Amino acid sequence: MEETKGEGFHPGTAQELEAVIKWAAAERTPLEVIGHGSKRKWGRAVQSAHTLRVSGITGIIDYDPAELVLTVKAGTPLQEVNELLKQHNQELPFEPADLSAVLGTTPSQSGTIGGVLATNLSGPRRLKAGAARDHVLGLEAVSGRGEIFKAGGRVVKNVTGYDLSRGFCSSWGTLAVATSFSLKVLPRAAKECTLVLWGLTAQEASGAMSEAMGSSAEVSSAAHLPQGIGSLAHHNSATLLRLEGIAVSIDYRLEKLRRILARFTSQDVLDKQNSKNIWVNLRDLSPFVGAKNPLWKVSVSPTAGHKVIAELEKRFAIRWMADWAGGLIWIEMQGNEPHDVPLRRIIADNGGGHATLLRASAELRASIDVFQQQPEALRGITRRLKAQFDPHSVLNPGRMYASI
Known part of the structure; x- marks a missing residue:
């Protein structure tokens, strides 16, 4: 397909994407791979003459609420995915953030599901639900060679050599460009609340959060806001412990948690909406x-x-x-x-x-090094993976590390 002047390549199908990357590999021409650009200012800038925008590869392929499986094209806006799941009282359990405001990039809620998974973007519930990569069942993608491949499937267990479905996450578009994903989704909690412990030092908060997470209260998220950070902690520090589930369970676990942490006498409970608001604010920084x-x-x-x-x-x-x-x-x-x-x-x-x-x-x-430099052994594995999937280094070269 031809490049749109000033806008780069904008494929609408996996086959068009394959053609663009195949051309780039043949010409040894690097591409900056983006969706809507909401995370463009995160990571190293890519030095490339051409932009490959995958936001045109969008739409829901298949959704079976009863099976808790969603198959979606990579350029689908995260907001669209969230709204669809909400209609069926379900959600992405890894709670991906919207970082557009803190990065000062594109308008709020414009990130794509492909961008979320490429960066393994996981929110406050990660401690209980796992990271974004833990919910990817399968994917279709185009390698830096310009070859379409599939990995995994619509089942939880699928062994095919490389765990490419998980490996894609945190690769930042440097190994392959995804066209679609199959994801595990979960029911939304019927109720939530947050226990707030006021006035704790960072060390006290560390002990309280550790104790809460290790208890049978099934805390799903734990965070600490020092004084002056956010509206909730304007006058005093706030240690936040979130409980989610059915109402009867929440009431029982909350009382248990309050007894466990009774030595911290200044406590409050945020109800469902206030609890949701504070965790969204924390999630989105x-x-x-x-x-x-x-x-x-x-x-x-x-x-x-x-x-x-x-x-x-x-x-x-x-x-x-x-x-x-x-x-x-x-x-x-x-x-x-x-x-x-x-x-x-x-x-x-x-x-x-x-x-x-x-x-x-x-x-x-x-x-400077935007990402932590890897140990030599791991760096060697990274280079070999890059050479295997993108031998001519046309996909986001230097996005994570200057020499890769």
Whole structure:
């Protein structure tokens, strides 16, 4: 197909996509692969003369609510998927975020399901429901060779050598461009509420969240907002513990959780709508919207999160909040310096983990490691996978690492 002037290639079918990538591979011409561009400012910029927009490959292929399986084209807007599932009282259990506002990109709710899965974008419920990749049953995609292939299927267990369905997630469009997915979906909870513990320090919150997640109260999400982060924590810090399920179960588990954490005497309960609102705001990083300072996604052991924060606060001016019971920390560095080297050193000194730069200027993203550098053995596997699926490096070259 021909390139639309000023808009790049815009295929509407898997066959048109195959033709574009086959041409690019033959001409050794790199392509920037995007959907609607909602995550374009996350990761390294791709140096390419052509843009490949897959937002035209859109639509629901098959949906069987009784079987909890949805098959959807990759360019379908996430909002459209969510609205369809809501009509049947179901949802994507991994709770993907809308990062357009915090990244300052396209209008809200414009991201595609393909973009969500390519970045393995998983929200606050990840601790209970798993990551985005855990819900992919199968996919159809076009490799960097310009070849259509399928992996997995509409069943949970499917062994075909490489676990390509899961491997696609977190590949950022550098191995293949997906055209469709089959996904597991789940019923929406009949009720939810959030227990709020007020005034805890980061260390106290870490202990409370760990205790709650290890209890029989079946907490689905746990987060901590320090004072001044978000409207809920305007006057005091707030530790959030979410419960989801049927009403009778919620009431019983809430009382149990309150007894377990009775030593924290300042407690409140957010009802269903208020609970939903606070977790959507946390999921979409609303406290960091409107700023341009470097924003980092830091993954560590949940019990080490407060230690990393304490070390950073000794040396830098930061704003932060913790999700995943302290295992995920969003850190906004004040000023324009990324502080990537000391940040990663502090993480390494406190049990290890990794840091990914979510938001920064184009100049900063080009000058530092946006993604955590991989150990040599893993880097070798990454290079071999890239060589096998995209030997001429035409798909998003340099999107994650400068040399891949």
